[in-house]
């Protein structure tokens with residue numbers, strides 16, 4: 067069995083987290099090979115929920131930034147491919163919402179997950195806007 071719990075992102079082992087991103091395929095679209103940047107992504111997230119098997123294996127993560135009262139941005143949702151389709155992603159989202167129940171959950175979907183989010187209750191927003199990172 068497995069269970070989800072809220073943790074402090076900075077306490078995560080960076081290489082363990084990178085392995086999970088690779089095992090989920092999310093590493094294809096996140097800078098996990100840039101250790102300094104990926105470490106800051108983990109440490110800077112203030113709402114991190116992980117899923118682990120009973121023997122401690124990291125199999126899922128929901129990495130978010132929240133003000134705790136109005137908005138939570140779900141930056142990354144990733145489940146090890148071996149454990150996908152077993153409800154881990156749904157539970158990670160549930161625990162994330164519970165941690166900041168008054169906050170609206172906002173995310174940008176990866177192409178492979180566009181049908182997933184409506185399936186677990188999300189509504190498409192037709193006036194969401196982004197600006198690219200400045201870089202450097």
Ligand SMILES: CC(C)(COP(=O)(O)OP(=O)(O)OC[C@H]1O[C@@H](n2cnc3c(N)ncnc32)[C@H](O)[C@@H]1OP(=O)(O)O)[C@@H](O)C(=O)NCCC(=O)NCCS
Pocket residue numbers: 090091092142143144145146149150151152153154155156157174175176178179180181182183185186
């Ligand atoms: C997308 C992802 C997080 C879903 O997690 P998961 O643990 O596999 O999903 P769950 O088991 O909670 O699925 C819940 C339901 O959604 C369905 N589902 C799962 N992945 C889906 C997908 N990509 N598209 C449509 N439906 C999907 C499941 O079949 C299940 O349906 P059911 O409730 O009718 O049985 C996971 O597949 C993943 O890590 N994918 C690769 C990385 C990625 O794209 N992340 C999203 C970044 S925005």
